[in-house]
Amino acid sequence: MKKIAILASGSGSNAEKIMEHFQFSDKAQIVQIGSNKEDAYVLERAKKYGVPTFTFNKTALEQGTVTEKLIENQVDWVILAGFLLKIPQNLINKFPNNIINIHPALLPKYGGIGMYGMNVHSAVKEAGEKETGITIHLVNENYDEGKIIFQAATSIDEKDSAEEIAQKVHALEHKYFPQIIESML
Ligand code: GAR
Numbered sequence: 001m002k003k004i005a006i007l008a009s010g011s012g013s014n015a016e017k018i019m020e021h022f023q024f025s026d027k028a029q030i031v032q033i034g035s036n037k038e039d040a041y042v043l044e045r046a047k048k049y050g051v052p053t054f055t056f057n058k059t060a061l062e063q064g065t066v067t068e069k070l071i072e073n074q075v076d077w078v079i080l081a082g083f084l085l086k087i088p089q090n091l092i093n094k095f096p097n098n099i100i101n102i103h104p105a106l107l108p109k110y111g112g113i114g115m116y117g118m119n120v121h122s123a124v125k126e127a128g129e130k131e132t133g134i135t136i137h138l139v140n141e142n143y144d145e146g147k148i149i150f151q152a153a154t155s156i157d158e159k160d161s162a163e164e165i166a167q168k169v170h171a172l173e174h175k176y177f178p179q180i181i182e183s184m185l
Contacts, residue, residue, distance in 0.1 A: 002076045005032045005034065005077070005078050006078075007035070008033065010042065011040075013174065014082060015045060016042075018030065019046070019049040021181075021182070022178070025182075030051050032069075036061065037055070058085055062090075064090040078091070081102060082117070100136060103134065104121065104170075105132055106134075106135060107135040115143075115144070121169065124156070125162045134151065134172045135148055137149055150180045154168045154171075154172055156168075
């Protein structure tokens with residue numbers, strides 16, 4: 001049985017899909033959810049599934065407190081599901097090739113610092129793109145530059161607002177992220 005920890009900063013709709021997917025699994029278990037936001041809705045979602053949570057700030061993350069906690073809990077895989085802080089080297093060193101991120105665009109397009117959540121969809125809309133999608137990738141020390149594991153695309157209609165683009169992307173994330181995680185374990 002593999003142990004998965006999720007780090008998330010916001011609503012946590014992806015985290016919920018992952019908890020749902022592995023709820024009765026004999027392959028993996030979600031052992032904890034960590035957030036850098038005390039009021040992140042993901043913490044409420046975790047309660048529903050009985051998954052323990054913890055919160056931390058940027059300094060604690062950078063100083064290795066989060067890394068220690070994950071090691072203490074014998075975590076095998078770290079999943080970033082809408083986690084907006086940069087992952088420090090101390091965490092990457094302890095989990096080389098075992099941290100997976102989801103990005104709401106077709107990397108290498110629309111990646112990098114400042115490109116998260118609605119910022120991405122607004123930029124995609126602004127550029128008049130005909131398609132967008134999701135990228136699931138391993139995490140290295142540079143934002144959005146680790147090895148790509150999986151991508152899926154969706155078309156954009158000229159009339160789609162940034163919010164509608166976000167909905168299409170979320171639908172892809174919810175469909176694929178849990179199963180791609182399972183395929184990586
Ligand atoms: C997701 O769309 C995810 O791809 C994105 O944040 C959203 C979180 O939604 N992540 C990034 O932008 C990372 N650069 P959720 O909280 O409902 O899962």
